[in-house]
Amino acid sequence: MQEAMINKAKQLLADGTVNRVMGWKRGEFVYDITPAVFETAEEIDADFVCDDFTAANVSKYLVKESRKEGKILAFLKPCDTYSFNQLVKEHRIVRENVYVVGIPGGPKLDAEKIKAKGITGILCVKNENGTLKIDTLYGEETMPYYEAILGKCETCKSRKHVVYDELIGEEGEVITAEDSGRFDMVEKLENMTAQERYDFWREQLSKCIRCNACRNVCPACTCENCVFDNPASGISNKAAADSFEENMFHIIRAFHVAGRCTDCGECSRVCPQNIPLHLLNRKFIKDINAFYGEYQAGEDTTSRAPLNNYDKDDCEPSIVHERGVE
Amino acid sequence: MLRIPVAKSDELFAAIASQQTLYLPADRKDGQAEYRKWEEGVKLSSRLNTVRSAKDFFFPQTENLAEFRMEGKKIEVIDIRKESEDFVIFGVRACDARSFTILDKVYLVDPVDTFYQTRREHGTVVTMACTRPAETCFCQTFGIDPTEPEGDVSCWSDGSYYYFRANTDKGQKFLDSLSSLLEDGDTAALEETKAKTKEILSKLPLAKVSTENFGGDKLNEYFRSEKWGELSESCLGCGTCTFVCPTCQCYDIRDFDTGHGIQRFRCWDSCMYSDFTKMAHGNPRLTQLERFRQRFMHKLVYFPANNNGEFGCVGCGRCLSKCPISMNIVKVMKALEEK
Amino acid sequence: MQRIGVFVCHCGTNIAATVDVKAVAEALGHEPGVVISREYQYMCSESGQNLVKDAIREHNLTGVVICSCSPRMHENTFRKAAAAAGLNPYLVEIANIREQCSWIHKDIASATEKAVILGKAAVAKVHLNAPLIAGESPVVKRALVIGGGIAGIQTALDIAEAGFDVDIVEKQPTIGGKMAQIDKTFPTLDCAACILTPKMVEASQNEKIHIYSFSEVTDVKGFVGNFTVTIKRKARYVDETKCTGCGLCTEKCPMKKVPNEFNMGLDNRTAIYIPFAQAVPKVATIDPNYCMMMKTGKCGVCSKVCSVGAIDYKQEDKFIEEKYGAIVVATGFNPINLDKYDEFAYNQCADVVTSLELERLMNAAGPNGGTLLRPSDKTHPHTIVFVQCVGSRCDDEKGKPYCSKICCMYTAKHAMLIREKYPDTEVYVFYIDVRTPGKNFDEFYRRAVEQYNVHYIKGMVGKVTPKSDGKIDVQASDLIANEQLHINADMVVLAAAIEPDKTARPLATMLTTQMDTNDFFTEAHPKLRPVESATAGIFLSGACQGPKDIPETVAQGSAAAAKAIGLLCKNSITCNPCVAHSNELMCNGCSACEKVCPYGAITYQDKEFRMPDRTTAIRRVASVNPAVCQGCGACTVACPSGAMDLNGFSNSQIMAEVDAICK
């Protein structure tokens, strides 16, 4: 796959279709891959990588890149195409300036999950028939492949590209909620008592260090000036000085992307404290689906976002009282 | 050397906790470690290090500085400072231990930050030598020997025993208070462990990372480097690197209206944030490139320039594993060195 | 530094009996920024207002808080008083301590405590109030009426009567609309043409009225008082200014087999045609789909016979742009298409007709010159069955959920006319209900039943089957007698539901007005603003808003005219200054605000900005038209970055109130 992508990138650079390539650059270790823009075939040959660890969603970079001179080639995984489309819809990405090549998606691997097994000194990771063989400073370790799959890939919602100019590999299918199980955890929480839910979220959100990684990586969070950075908003803050601020930041963050979040899972991927932030977004998605009909943000560029829309027969907020457990 | 069997660690922690509050790295459900107050049942983590560094104990993420109360149209300033209690941080790694000396250079020089100072005075640092360094470790780059950690008390483990050595008066006092538990013992097994660790250290992927091309005199060489553009391109501008960093020491001061008074507090700030240098007249660092450059220039050039060549990094590797897009100081150093 | 004055009203004993007004004034006097705090018997009285005015001047106040009755009562009074004393009226805030405090509480201590909190909230808010200046926007003194049916004609005549220029845009070659096709009108049974055509002539002769027939609105820009409308003048291949309407061309045209729309396709017309004798403008139009000259280049008869040289085969669509202060929508209705109603055999049998077709069949200018004959064999029908509610009050997707309102009455009319003219004809009407609210309506219906012996049967027609002998079998149920019926009919007349014209939906988009799910235009308020749309400056006339009969349509046409005249009378409109505004530096250009704005007040522009890195960039940013914005604030919440805020109810003002209340 990587080979085909490199060839495609070099070809499109050579024929002048694009003047830059958005992809991933190899790092110091097997897993520390950085999104990068390549301008020459030499750079691509040297550093371009696409493997089990190229999980980063590069769509958000295109907000800036698509406003630069010339056209850029972007390799987008199925999940990334949803983010891309949503940004096109919100006029954040200039579509004409991006040449989208759809590439197969994951599952990608999560180095943190390997480390959480106590495996340290990772030098090399190989998947051999469902077993990860990990070469470490302390000898070879193994673990089941599926246990190292990135959280966001475990509950993949779609292997279908919703936008592309060209496709490498075969097109996949949208995965149903039943098959992906992506709402299972939300449902589990919904079935807890209020006290249990409260305790769960206190435990999780109290870990927050307000590094803003979740916000800054989020392809839906592209505000010119975030309300949390704007002293005039009345709610700006830097570090949570009280548990309220931890709650508020995450409620508002999720609310601001409600109906726009494509469920790309980047927020939870980057959280240094492993807070399952995607559950908040998924709660909104699940509610929107249940209350206002199935809606997948980023699926198209024309439909009205559920929060900018209404139906005269919408349910009342009292529905909250009728569902689940108090 | 004074030692205690690992099996008796609960007894040891109970004894410490009976005198002062004890904090130590403990495992969280999610497979990561964090400092936690010791109480019955809390186990010392076997992980290499905590997500958040130990700097939190002396320089917490938020801290109240003063309060103002308004009575009618009068304003009263209230000093909210309370004498802090003595506390012990157990199991600090060599990198984090070194970070305290770096923070001291910022906060204990004139004008002394008395909030920081008070905490330093009340805290006893018990370090723990590393035995299983990770691929992200590069403390050696900054002259740190993880098998010989600093701190008020240094501690080693060979798997069977914890060995202790006091480095300061405070540390000595601490060990004295535990004398009934500690026994003198042979260190042969420990030396063997250290030797093994040293062998691993020499094989670390980042063992060769060197500071020789960096330092206070490199301002002109690197400030205008063309590499910054490419390096900072993918930076999200989040504060993860800053907030997991044991040596980052910047803060913002803000006022919060509680409804019955104003709380003046400080909280960590990050030079990666767009409003970090925002002033009344504007912002001198307008792009992520400038902000990104600042962070690394500070650690590799400005800090040594002002602190006798000491770098503002301890090689703990937290930013290497936590940066959402895996951009970090090692990559920056290597890129800058590439001419 | 703020200098705020607080004025606490006793309202006689209305407030003072349950709220310790002195204590309230005392407590609020200690609030930061408050420099004077007074109480008075009746703050709204002249001397009370003078107290406020004097304090404003004497203390150079920057804000005023009145603790009194509801702002819905006296906010304007105090705003005017402040303005008279030289303080911007929007620097006044009211704390409602009467309706929302003294009148609902009995305990003085707790009512006083609450009054103080409400006062504090108002003080907190007024700290953040900004002086607002109501903008003015000029009004173009010309109205546009879209649709030239009876609704549009009535509206245009009334507006012209008031002395304003008004243009009618009609997509057909003539004005007149559906009423021109109707034979007689209920409940008076007078001839529709006799009352309509004089109005058409009046419209065409009125100097203030300009008729753009055979034209369509293609674009609407602007806002109340200042719309710019693009009108497409479709090519009719006849020079309107030259054509005298002599009709010679229509006589000579060799292409005579064109279905005549005016007669519902029941007879034919020529390729060059004038829809009907009294058409306005009386100008010929060439139908390019049938004209031999246009299709094959061989013919040119009309051009040869036209003595004034009005024929122009090369004419093209023309676009003109006009400015208007007000727009009245009068796009009317159409009967629904009955293709899906196989059970009524509408497409299978020529003798199953719609009510509008029946109108033409009975009309003197119709295909049979006014004699009612079966379309199939031109024989006189002896048994006619009327089927009500075809597609009206319908649950399934074939029809419409609403009542078309006019069918009961016109069916009674048809039945009566037939029985009057052809007493040997049996007339059956199958109905669900007979709905006859309206002046003299029920009497009319009863006359049909009692005097004219029309057979009204409550029940549904199940199936209409054409038989080989030319008769039609109508199978129905009589719900009252509870029996199945078979009627051997000669003709079946279907009361087809009516629906808004298909052009209405795209027009609503252009006008940024709202429609309901049936594509009827939504009025600004269902009870209190029935002829205005929610978009300022757009008014609704006739059946485009909902099914209506002629008198109602005319009444609404005149009402819409009155509203438009009210607007056109003004030289400029004072805008509500409490409108949304966008901070362009923070705007993402995402369009969320635009999507939730009910008024189309938000537009996007690409603007050049100096970026942080000292480059310039084109950014898409929202801007609010203050003349159109009504200040609901929907956009402020839709905006994720907080770029959108609302004057008078800003984020910071509301949060200051929250803080003050919760403290």
Place this chain on the structure above:
Amino acid sequence: MQVNENTNFEPVIVAFCCNWCSYAGADLSGTNRLNYPTNVKIIRVPCSCRVNPMFILRAFQRGADGVILCGCHPGDCHYTSGNYFTRRRITLLYSMLDFLGIERDRTRLEWVSAAEGAKFAATMQEFTDAVRKLGPNRRLEDLRCRKQ
């Protein structure tokens, strides 16, 4: 759920009312002298759709024990569609607060027309009682703002 029935707890209740229906409805309950608890303090907004979830959270932060939002009945919005947007936003917000374990009875949305003075008073009484039963807001408060 913790119930504080024996204490003298008086909840702080913030009511956001749209100018055209609910605020007028509140005025009407005043005009008709229909009593409801003094705990309720009303903030006037042009339309219920002006209420940002931020305001509701802010109220809880600053010490409110309950927040109620009132607007025109669906279909009767002065601005034609504002309350439809409100309904979606607030439903999702309340559902999220519930998801985080915040007591459901602390939040409410009620449609009150200008003619429904009696409904306004009854709703406020009912809501205040419900919040009083829940006791002070502890799960979504800011300790710094707690009254000393």
